[in-house]
Amino acid sequence: MTLTETARITKISILALAILVVIGISGWASFQFWYHRYYLPSRPVQVEVPEVKFGVLPRPLFPKSNVSSSNFSYSIDTETGELPTKITQLMKVYFIPQLGTTLLAPNKARILAESLNFNTNPEVVNSSTYQFKNGDGGTLLIDLNNSNFTIRYPQASSSAILQSVPLPDEDSLIDYFQNFLKQRGLFSNSLQKGTPLVTYDKFPQKTSLVATVSIIPADLDGTRVVTPSFKNGLVQATITQNKDSLKLLDVIFTIWEPDNQNTSTYPLKTIQTAFDELKAGKGTVIVEPPKPRVSLATVYLAYFEANEYAQYIQPVYVFEGEEFVAYVPAITDQYLEK
Incomplete structure (x- = not known):
């Protein structure tokens, strides 16, 4: 083959x-034009079917x-x-395991009480609650089912220790409470992910x-978590300045740990339906406004966490305005108890 032929073939x-x-x-x-212009639009819309494996909630x-939510315009x-308008049609519901009272629960409660400076023998309030008292007049209630607790001091004692001493800055107050939890092994991962907030009894600060x-509480599955008070979490402490040191007046420690491996999706009512229910008095007013x-x-x-044990953490609609907050259940009524 000559060079000319090779060049021609090339x-x-x-x-x-x-x-x-x-x-x-x-x-x-x-193909891309046909696929996106004609084929995809012609396909039936794929609707995700909710699992509802927990049944009626x-x-x-x-x-x-x-006050009724119907009292306002x-x-x-x-x-x-x-x-x-961009509201999802279904969301996860999370199961919250309840350990229940076991043979080890009373001893566990005593150890917790000692770490909180309550060294007396407990009084049995009921089958799942122990009460301890200390020399400062404080009362400690521990739920044996989950180790949630509250510490409170009588009003007279609280008033007696209040003095005209300026409170430290917010960071110092946050550090004080977080250290209180850390020293007792109570500052869990879920609390570490939460956001601390300081509120004062008077203004100016x-x-x-x-x-x-x-x-x-930290977000759950990328969604905000709200509580019964809206403004505060379920873990909180009231603090004052007592001479040269800070002092706790009360502590509320309530934690519900959702089981991330035990969830189920449920259908949500439309946002318009939730708004209609709010106007009809089926919402719960959390922050009452001064005007009608x-x-x-x-x-x-948002996801709602209650003060008491609830078997599930489920979504709610939050209606928020100036000096107003109300909640409406988000799950369709078909899957909520009457």
């Missing part, structure tokens, strides 16, 4: 390859409200002027003699 091969490449690109582009344990004053340090007309600035889904 040119033909390159030309053929170029033609194939052009045909391939054109074919791929045509108990209703959220909202606190009792002093509402205006939608969100950024768009409308209720949110410098006139306050008492502050509350609360740990707001409520301007709603935000409406969103």
Whole structure:
């Protein structure tokens, strides 16, 4: 084969390859156009089916409200002027295991009480609650089912120790409470992920003699977690300045650990349905406004954690405005107890 023939064959091969490449690109582009323009739109919409493996759920344990949500008139004053439209149609519900009272629970409660400076023998309040007292007049209640507890001092004792001593800055108050928990092995991973919040009993802050340090729960599956008070978490302490040191006036320690391996998806009512229920008096007012007309600035889904044990953590709608917060169950009524 001569050099001339070799060159000719090479040119033909390159030309053929170029033609194939052009045909391939054109074919791929045509396929993509057909696939996205005609095929995908013609397919039936795939609707995710909720699992509902827990069956009918108990209703959220909202606190009792002093007023009906139907007592107010509402205006939608969100950024768009409308209720949110991008709301998911289903969400996970989380099971909360309850360990229950075991043979080891009483001894575990005594060890916890000693770490909290309550060294007396317990009084049996009921089959699942122990009460301890100390020399400062404090009372400690421990739930044997889960080791949640509260510490309270009588009002007279609390008043007696209050002095006109300025409280330290917020960081110092947060460190004090967190160290209190750490020293007793109570500062769990879930609390570490939470957000500390300090609120004062008076305004301006410098006139306050008492502050509350609360740990707001961390998000669950990327969704905010709200509590019965909305403003505080279920783990909190009231603190004052006693001469040269800080002193706890009360502690509330309530933790519910959801089982991330035991969940089930449930269908949600539409946001319009939830709003209609709010107006009809089926919502629970958490923060009562001073005026009968409520301007709603935000409406969103959140998970609700109750003060008492609830078998499940489930989503709720939160309606929030200036000096107003209300909750409405988010699960469709079909899957909520009547």
